[in-house]
Amino acid sequence: MKHLSLKTTLIWSFVFVAAIPLIVTSIWVSRELELEIEKETAEKNNLLTASIVKEVEQFIEMAVLHLEQVADLYDQGMIVSEKIDEYFELLVHHDDIFDSVEIISPQGYIANIFPFDENSIGLDVSNQNYFQEYLKTKAIYWSKISISLQTGEPTLTLSLPISEGILLGHLNLSSLSRITDRFKLGIRDFAQITDNRGNIIAGPDKALIRERYNASYLKPIQEGLTGNSGTYQYQFNETEWTASVAIVASNGWIVTYSQPTEDIVAPVEAMESLVLSGLVAAILTAAFIAAICLRYLLTPLNYLVEESKGITQGNFSARFQRGYFPELEQLANALNRMLETIKERETALQEEVSVRIQAENNLKNNQAHLQAILDHSPFLISIKNTSGDFLLVNQKFDILEGPSPEEFVGRNALDFFPKEVASKLWKNDMATLKRESAEEFEIELKHKDGTWHTYSSIKFPLKDEEGKIWGICTFSSDISEKKKFEEEKTELEGQLNQAQKIESIGTLAAGIAHDFNNILAAILGYAELALNEIDEPQLLENDLKEIIQGSRRAKELVEQILVFSRKNELELRPLRAQLIVKEAMKLLRSSIPSTIEIRQNIDPNCKAILADPSQIHQVVMNLCTNAFHAMAESGGLLTVNLNMTQLEADKTEMIPLKSGSYLKLEISDSGLGISKDILENIFEPYFTTKEKGRGTGLGLAVVYGIVTRLNGRISVVSQPGKGSTFTIVLPTIYEPKIADPEEHSTDLPRGKERILFVDDEPSIVQLNQKVLSKLGYQVTAFTHSPDALLLFQKNPEAFDLLITDMTMPKLTGTELAGLIRKTRPNLPIILCSGYSDNFSPEDAQQQGVHFMKKPLNLKDLANTVRKLADST
Amino acid sequence: MMGFLKGTSSRLLTAAVFLLLISVILYSVWSDFNKPADPIKIGLSNTLTGPASTSGIHSRNAVILAVDQINKSGGIKGRPLELIIKDDKGQADEAVRVDRELINEGVIGIIGHYLSTLSVKAAGIVSESRVPMISTGATTPELGRLDDFFLRLMVPDNLRTQFFADLVYERLKIKTMAIITDLSNPNYTIPFSRHFRKNFTELGGSISSAVRFNSLEKYSASEIANQVTASNSDGVLLVTNAINGALLSQRLRIIDPEIKLIVSPWALPEVDFIKNGGQAIEGAISLVELDLESSNSKFRTFRAQYQTRYNEELSLNGYVAYEAAQIFFEALAKTENPADLKKNILEQGNFEGLIDQITLDSFGDPIRPLYIVEVQNSLIRTIGKMER
Structure with missing residues (x-):
């Protein structure tokens, strides 16, 4: 609402202060005056009507008196018949009261009439009311108005009984009008007389009298007819009249004195006009005085306003000037002081405001950026409150079957998602809220096109400043394609593994053939020699032994090929990679030309990892095959290192690793190296630099897949022309201390038998020699199996039990066992192997040996040794 | 100063005009609301x-x-x-x-x-x-x-006089009638008299005398009465107003108390006819539209x-x-x-x-x-x- 200005308010206040008392006083005075005038008028008019009534009564009395005088004279016989007309003439012409005078005979005939009328003399008037009244009362009678036979005018008849009939006078009503005409004070005022029927008989309008106008419908006449006198108002000829009413007692005639009401109140209206003029003058004077006063008051105030406008536009240098009044001067001083303060604050405020504006702009920009990011994000992003109601979703949600993104807000997933989906979302939300940390979930969501998609969701709780959780933010990405790809990839890798093996076989074929030729040559040669030396048993025996040895070697070679070519289903289990790496290196050594030197540094104390043995084998084979190819033409050095390493968590890598203990496998070659531009692509499937037919392009991809699936990492460092180094790290697992004899040796069965222990792995030899010695046995250990055989053959009875590894260079465990059995067929033998598939317990039983799977469990070893030792 | 006063005056003037306008509008609305429909x-x-x-x-x-x-x-x-x-x-x-x-x-x-x-x-x-x-x-x-x-x-009198003729001739058995006609209202009295004469004579009656006078002028009722009674008529038709009819009736009956008075409705049933007729009008007959x-x-x-x-x-x-x-x-x-x-x-x-x-x-x-x-x-x- 807009307020009035001070100027307007003050002017109107002045005007009202001046006007209201005057108006109230004027109204009150006018009202009092009006009442007083009305009262006075009524009194005055009542006096007038009373006077008229008096005159009318006098007129009637006069008429009666005159008739009575004549009647008396007539009755006393003082008027002779001849003279009667003279008396009648006096009545009619002298007093001007009667139009005519008659004597009616007691029979009702007109006996005499003045002025004389031939037609009237002798007329029978016995039906006239006056005669009927005469017969009844014999008293003075005033007739009702009738039309005069003589004049045709309304006439009143006064009849007076005389000794012989009636003396009758027809009254001239104009006499009454003369009375009323005399009582006329105002121009429009009039006095009027009506008879007791309401017919007008006297008054200013003679036509109404002649027409016998009946005014009984007018209020004053009505009141008069019912006997009420007083002052009344009525409407006639569209004018309001005020009439005083009086009644003529003798005949019920009604005398009224009427005055236009507006004439009565005219003095009051004049007075009101005067007061109104005074009022206007007073208001104008008040306004004039107000204007002068206000000039002195408002001019400085207006100046203050003008200056203030400048201040509002930032001109704080302005200063207010003094006013006419001391109050205004004080105001100006106070305002000037205030200005100083404001100026200082303004400066500070402006700085603060600019900082805030900048902050607001930043905030707006950030909001805009955030909105853009949200809307263009490939993720489904939502924020829900802790009840699961959506507070925000990005436009990406439009892809889902359900409401539009805008309609999500304020609603719960239960409102539009299938129950199982909503329920899962709720569970995930609850899990996130419970753990108060970021969590990852997978969920199936249905798209608008009706297809179901797998989403990977990261949910994290949203907290307020006090750390209280108020909502959950979710980022969900569609991983359907990725999952599908992963599945296809896994399947492909399976196929690739197999293909790789076949490829490896192809690669190895030459070397294997070469070995086989050598073996076969030896077998053939010794066989031929045996034929020639069949007569010399000692020589024959040696030849045959050589043949047998060659054949066994060939058999071992075939077993290794079978191991390699076997298609394994993935079976993760704790294993020691160093054994498998060694096995693989043995196989490789057979197929890689001697121009390539192989160096291996394999730490026998490496911790176990969780993996499939065939996969680890394949990794080594693939990488080494690649290395061999890189050095195939020029030759070089292939180095294989396996040891433990400790890694810190490094999330910057593509595949982040947790901190902890890792197994590190390094395979280096001194070959061609890999150029930088293709270094990034080497792990991609079907990428190859080899000639057509030499490589599938899948080797490194397979390796990469295996390593990442085992939560490991592969990296490569290469210098073109100098060679490449592939480094694989794989997480180790917790391993029970299988080789700590101190802990359990007291509980284990012990013995003092002599045991021959053979394994090409020095660490295992060392370990088991120690363990068995602790249990009281006398252990003789060899890492070179031919040496063990040689010692045994020198003194076959020096041993009670043989424990041998199966896979050993030159003389395998099976061969050794076979040769020893020739000498001592009942010697208990334990065959140990990391591979269980190529030599089952059944096979062992068939050969009469006991089989144990590596790694050797201390308890099992102790029990088995004891059991076999006791069985002999 | 003047400008300031001018502003104040115009403000007062505006206020006055505004008040006047409001009054005029209120008055006209009030007037319209209270204005009776045109009569x-x-x-x-x-x-x-x-x-x-x-x-x-x-x-x-x-x-x-x-x-x-x-x-x-x-x-x-x-x-x-x-x-x-x-x-x-x-x-x-x-x-x-x-x-x-x-x-x-x-x-x-x-x-x-x-x-x-x-x-x-x-x-x-x-x-x-x-x-x-x-x-x-x-x-x-x-x-x-x-x-x-x-x-x-x-x-209308051409019809009414048929009733009159019937009444006089058939019911009252009057065969000879006199007619007194007041010429002060000739458009009424003359056709009335003429039609009565026609209808009455058609029935077989005869008109013994027909007297005309003008009541607006001085006339002698006795003379008229004498003329009528001299014609020896059994009845007289008075085509006059009430007062003159009463007057003439009295004069007629003074001379011939038995004469039958047939009075046009101009005079009978007027009150004035009764008031001024005295005993002379007893038995006077007329035909009127209402049974009073x-x-x-x-x-x-x-x-x-x-x-x-x-x-x-x-x-x-x-x-x-x-x-x-x-x-x-x-x-x-x-x-x-x-x-x-x-x-x-x-x-x-x-x-x-x-x-x-x-x-x-x-x-x-x-x-x-x-x-x-x-x-x-x-x-x-x-x-x-x-x-x-």
């Missing part, structure tokens, strides 16, 4: 002054009462009626003048006149202006069978209302004037356009009078029964009814 104007022109004014005054009083009654009941279709009254003074020129005045003042119909002579002049005026007039007394045959704007409720002794409630109710308001008895023409007013009201209630009033009245044709049904023919002449009235003991008594 429907009806005229009455009749003889209100002079020796023949009693019928006119009674007609006026009856119509005033009728208009008051209809206005008290809400007017016609929400509009009040305004009655404008004119005195024709019993003079034809005056009748023409006042009728023109009424038409100029916008009346939609006129009730009047009482005298045939005036009505003959007035008929031309109203037909020319197409304002219907219903006469309360005119019975002259001159106005019969004319498709004009003049309508009437009293039976009827026990019909509608008639009695109106008579009581009139007596209450005016404290006097109403004469025949007063009743007829009341019927005329009712016909106007009835027709106005049915028509949206007062200009079609005459057409509406004639189309409707039948109206309920105070006692009997009144049928108006296509010329606006009435068909209604006539009652035989006789003066008995100074009272007017109904002794029979005649109708076709």
